[in-house]
Amino acid sequence: MMETRRPDVPQSQIRDAIAAHDYGKVVRLARRAQGLTQQQLGARAGYSAATISRLETGHQALDDITTLRILIRVLGIPAPWLGLSPLPSSEDPPTDQSVHSLFVIASVSVEPHLAGEDDAVKRRRFLAGLTGLTGAALLAGTQEAADAATMARRIESLLTSDTTGTSASVTELRAALWSARATFDACSYDDLSVILGRITATAQATIAQAGGQERDQANACLADAYMLASELAVKLNQDGMAWVAADRALTTATFSGDPFAIAGASRAVAIAMRRQGRHEGAVTMLTRAALGLGAGTPEPQALQVYAALLCTAAYSCAQNGQRAQSLDLIGEAEQAAARLPESTSRGRLPTPANVAVYRVGIHTALGEPGVALDHSRGVNPHLLSTPERHARWCVDTARAWEQFGRRDRAVTALLAAERSAPQEIRRPSVSTLISGMRYGAGPVPSELHALANRNGLA
Incomplete structure (x- = not known):
C-alpha cells in the first residue's frame, strides 16, 4: 500500500490563523497537513464528519474546552494553537520549525x-x-x-x-x-x-x-x-x-490523599488480582472503591471513575461465571455513564460507547457470543474516541465471532483492529488468539495467514 501524499500547506497560513484566533481554520489546516479527511478526524475525535465541518467553518462555535483538548490530542498540535494554556510548563510560539514538524510527522494513530x-x-x-x-x-x-x-x-x-x-x-x-x-x-x-x-x-x-x-x-x-x-x-x-x-x-495514591487516584489505583490492583484468578477479592475491592466515591453526586469525574470501577467488576464477575451479578454491575455502569454531560463524556474513562464495548467482552466471557455480537453491532465506532478503545472493540468482537464459529468474520474484525492500532494486534494475548484460529479445525482464511506472518507467527 502506498502512502497518500499529504498536501502542502503554507506555513504562513497556519501562523496567520493562530494570530487571528481562527481556531476552526487552524483545525482545518492541521487536518489537511496530516492528510486526514473530515470523516477520519471525526472518527478519531469521536465526532461526526458533519460536526468537524461545522467546527472548521465556524458554523458551530469552537469554544468548548473538552472539544479543544480532544482536537489538540488527536491532531498532535500545541495547545496555544487553539487558544488554550500549554500543558507543558513552557511552549514556544509557533516557528517555521514547529510548523514544519506538524506537517511532516505521522499521526500518532497510523x-x-x-x-x-x-x-x-x-x-x-x-x-x-x-x-x-x-x-x-x-x-x-x-x-x-x-x-x-x-x-x-x-x-x-x-x-x-x-x-x-x-x-x-x-x-x-x-x-x-x-x-x-x-x-x-x-x-x-x-x-x-x-x-x-x-x-x-x-x-x-x-x-x-x-x-x-x-x-x-x-x-x-x-x-x-x-x-x-x-x-x-x-x-x-x-x-x-x-x-x-x-x-x-x-x-x-494513599500518600497523596486524592480519592480519584486511590480509586484508580484500586482498580489497577483489582485487575491484577483478577488475572491471577482472585476474582472475588477483585470484585470486593472494586465495589468498595466505587461506594467510596459518592457517585450519587453529578460530578463528572466521580461518575467516570465510578463507571470504570463497575465495568471492571462486571467483567471480573463474568470471568468467574457470576452472570447475574455481572449484568447488574454493567447495568449500573451504563446508568452512570448515561448521566455524564455530553461535553465531558468523550474522555479516556467509560462513556456510553465504551461501556457497550465492555458488554461484548462480558457476554463472550459468559459463553454467550450471540448476545455479545448483538451488543457489538450496537456500538457506534465514531464514539470510541481513541485507537486503543476502537481496537479493543474489534478484538473483543473477533473473540465473539471465533466463539460463534465464524472464523472468517473474526479475521475481518482483527484486520479492522490492525488498521486502527497495529501494536494492539501484536499483544501476546491477541497473538495467542490468532495462532489458535490458524491451527484450529476447519478452513483457514488466507488473510489469517498473512496476519500471522505480520505478527511474526510464521
Whole structure:
C-alpha cells in the first residue's frame, strides 16, 4: 500500500490563523497537513464528519474546552494553537520549525505499513517536543517498534531501578503524564515503555524535594505513572509486574490523599488480582472503591471513575461465571455513564460507547457470543474516541465471532483492529488468539495467514 501524499500547506497560513484566533481554520489546516479527511478526524475525535465541518467553518462555535483538548490530542498540535494554556510548563510560539514538524510527522494513530522508520523517529521527536521530561527518553528509542520482551524489560527496569531523576514542577509532571496517556491511547506501547521510566524517576525526585500540597500532588502523579505501567504490563501479559506496579500505585495514591487516584489505583490492583484468578477479592475491592466515591453526586469525574470501577467488576464477575451479578454491575455502569454531560463524556474513562464495548467482552466471557455480537453491532465506532478503545472493540468482537464459529468474520474484525492500532494486534494475548484460529479445525482464511506472518507467527 502506498502512502497518500499529504498536501502542502503554507506555513504562513497556519501562523496567520493562530494570530487571528481562527481556531476552526487552524483545525482545518492541521487536518489537511496530516492528510486526514473530515470523516477520519471525526472518527478519531469521536465526532461526526458533519460536526468537524461545522467546527472548521465556524458554523458551530469552537469554544468548548473538552472539544479543544480532544482536537489538540488527536491532531498532535500545541495547545496555544487553539487558544488554550500549554500543558507543558513552557511552549514556544509557533516557528517555521514547529510548523514544519506538524506537517511532516505521522499521526500518532497510523495505518499499518504506512509508518516507516523515518516516521517512527519523527513521531518520537514530536512527542519529545511536548515536554522536556520525556524528550531524552523518547529519543533513546529504537527506530522500529520494540517487541514484547523488550518492553517488559523496560517495565522491570522502571520497577527495580534506583536511578535518580531531576525534580520538576507538578505542572510539568502533569504535562508529561498527559503525553504518556495520549501515547497509551494511541497504542504506541513501545514509546510508552520508554517514557514511563523517565516520568517515574522525575516524580520520585520531585516528591523528595517537595512539601505540603505540592508533595501530595506529586504523589498523585507518581501513582498515575505506576497505574499506566500496570496497564502496559497487562497488555504484555506480564501479570506479576502488573500487580507490583499497581500495588505501588495504590500505596503512592494513599500518600497523596486524592480519592480519584486511590480509586484508580484500586482498580489497577483489582485487575491484577483478577488475572491471577482472585476474582472475588477483585470484585470486593472494586465495589468498595466505587461506594467510596459518592457517585450519587453529578460530578463528572466521580461518575467516570465510578463507571470504570463497575465495568471492571462486571467483567471480573463474568470471568468467574457470576452472570447475574455481572449484568447488574454493567447495568449500573451504563446508568452512570448515561448521566455524564455530553461535553465531558468523550474522555479516556467509560462513556456510553465504551461501556457497550465492555458488554461484548462480558457476554463472550459468559459463553454467550450471540448476545455479545448483538451488543457489538450496537456500538457506534465514531464514539470510541481513541485507537486503543476502537481496537479493543474489534478484538473483543473477533473473540465473539471465533466463539460463534465464524472464523472468517473474526479475521475481518482483527484486520479492522490492525488498521486502527497495529501494536494492539501484536499483544501476546491477541497473538495467542490468532495462532489458535490458524491451527484450529476447519478452513483457514488466507488473510489469517498473512496476519500471522505480520505478527511474526510464521
